[in-house]
Amino acid sequence: MKQRVSALLREKLGREVVLEKPRDRSFGHFATPIAFSLAKELRKSPMVIAEELAASFGDVEEFASVESVKGYLNFRLSENFLAEYASWALQNPAEFATQKKNQKILLEFVSANPTGPLHIGHARGAVYGDTLYRLAKHLGYDITAEYYVNDAGNQIDLLGLSIQLYAREHILGEDVEYPEAYYRGEYLEDLAQGAIEKFGKEIFSDESRQKELAMWAKDEVMKIIVKDLGDTNIFFDTFVNESGLYADWDRVMQKMGDGVYEKDGKVWIASEAKGDDHDRVVVREDGRPTYLAGDIVYHNQKFERGYDHYINIWGADHHGYIPRVKAAIEYLGYDSSKLEVLLSQMVSLLKDGEPYKMSKRAGNVILMSDIVEEIGADALRFIFASKKSDTALEFDLAEFKKQDSSNPIFYIQYAHARIQTLLSKAEVSKDEIANASLKNLGEQADTLLFDALLLPEVVDDAFHSRQVQKLPDYLKSLAASLHKFYYDVRMIGTPDEAKLLKMLQVVALSLKTGLALMGIEAKNRMTKEEE
RNA sequence: GCGUCCGUGGCUCAACUGGAUAGAGUUUCGGAUUUCGGCUCCGAGGGUUAUAGGUUCGAAUCCUAUCGGGCGUACCA
CATH class of the missing domain: 1.10.730.10 (Isoleucyl-tRNA Synthetase; Domain 1)
Structure with a gap:
């Protein structure tokens, strides 16, 4: 509808015009302040220009009237036009608001570590991403929803350790000493019980089997995550595992050419030259690649798969990470402007005006599944889709139970x-x-x-x-x-x-x-x- | 310190990305309706858009400075 009007005006005026909805409907259906911008070059007052433009429209089938008011040009659509359009929409509900687009988009979002259930912060990114995905699909884009699974690195080892510690204390009844960082929460109970069936209780006391336990557990956690997402009507087309990427590292490193160099026994990426604060380590002294290396391989793989546009939705705490990834993309020979990173900000929760009590059984986080249980998936989706994703958000659960x-x-x-x-x-x-x-x-x-x-x-x-x-x-x-x-x-x-x-x-x-x-x-x- | 996002009625958020009188909900008070509703509708109150300058026909929006807040500033992911 707007496109139609827009096209008409382009034809008539020979330029692209800003079209807006008037605040007050009595002004008409659409309006444009075009006369103001023309005032300077034509050296005439906006009012006069608007008058002239309005008069020049004469009889156009689509418009019932074109008027100038205080320099604005106001359009009122004709009944015929509206009636026809409405009838068409009723007969073609599936095509209403749809258009074929010839663009392939890769949308990566959530990508939470498979070390525990999703919490409320993840939920916001998840809803934001999935809503964008649905919008793009509806608009006719060829869009793919992807989840990057960080199933390598220290946090996976920590998951194995956390299960062992939990089981040794709660199942084997031992006294255990917890390190500074470990995971906690009710889901560990389920994982421990599952591990007993799978491996037997011995696995909890054998430190050398931590890795084995972890590799099994992260898949189990992914099942929990996928279920939480599904309960909220969020689905992914593809999952990419970080652990499977490192085999490609040597080739990708070669591909970056001068973008990487050796110093102090480590390999660095020259990201400072591309706008980062300083260069970053990608391979440690002991030869283990850093997390950034994995992300570089991942983005290389994304670009090799060949999309027209890439969107990543990250938590706001990762914003400092953008320059280094963009630097890597450029060293790989790709156009980094094709990668668009959207940040989703923090969430804090209220209940009846008071800060929401953290769930004790979940450790120190609010689980997405708890909120869904409390107010339903629809309300959860609505809340997070209702607010601009780039501002911090507070909301009250009570509001959504009324x-x-x-x-x-x-x-x-x-x-x-x-x-x-x-x-x-x-x-x-x-x-x-x-x-x-x-x-x-x-x-x-x-x-x-x-x-x-x-x-x-x-x-x-x-x-x-x-x-x-x-x-x-x-x-x-x-x-x-x-x-x-x-x-x-x-x-x-x-x-x-x-x-x-x-x-x-x-x-x-x-x-x-x-x-x-x-x-x-x-x-x-x-x-x-x-x- | 540097980077980054932000600051709008008491509270939670909008404002078509520079446009017409800064709008909704909530709360408080008053009224209407009762076409399945436990609903719904109308009205009133409440604003120097953090502060001070600047840019122009026109600023909540862009620029500069100040104040205040979140996040980041790893060979963790």
């Missing part, structure tokens, strides 16, 4: 359900609704219809600006318009019933499509929450 307008999920779902209820009570037939004309709806219904038809613009904008919160914001405001309309206008049994219900079908389509893009299923009926 059944009223303060709970946006309930509010939106209720809007959708209300429409379904009305449709089921309709006194006119399905055919009558389908064949109804969407013209002469009246101003309020017209506005609602227009709002519903904005979904494609919102989806497009949300993805390209990487600001997924625009989608839930839009859904909230669409739901509000619907509730207001429902309150103001009686539909069943009136002469306009068929056309109004048809209009509501468009609203329902946008709500349902929008919710699906957030990984949430639209409900046809609100059910009381069982205690």
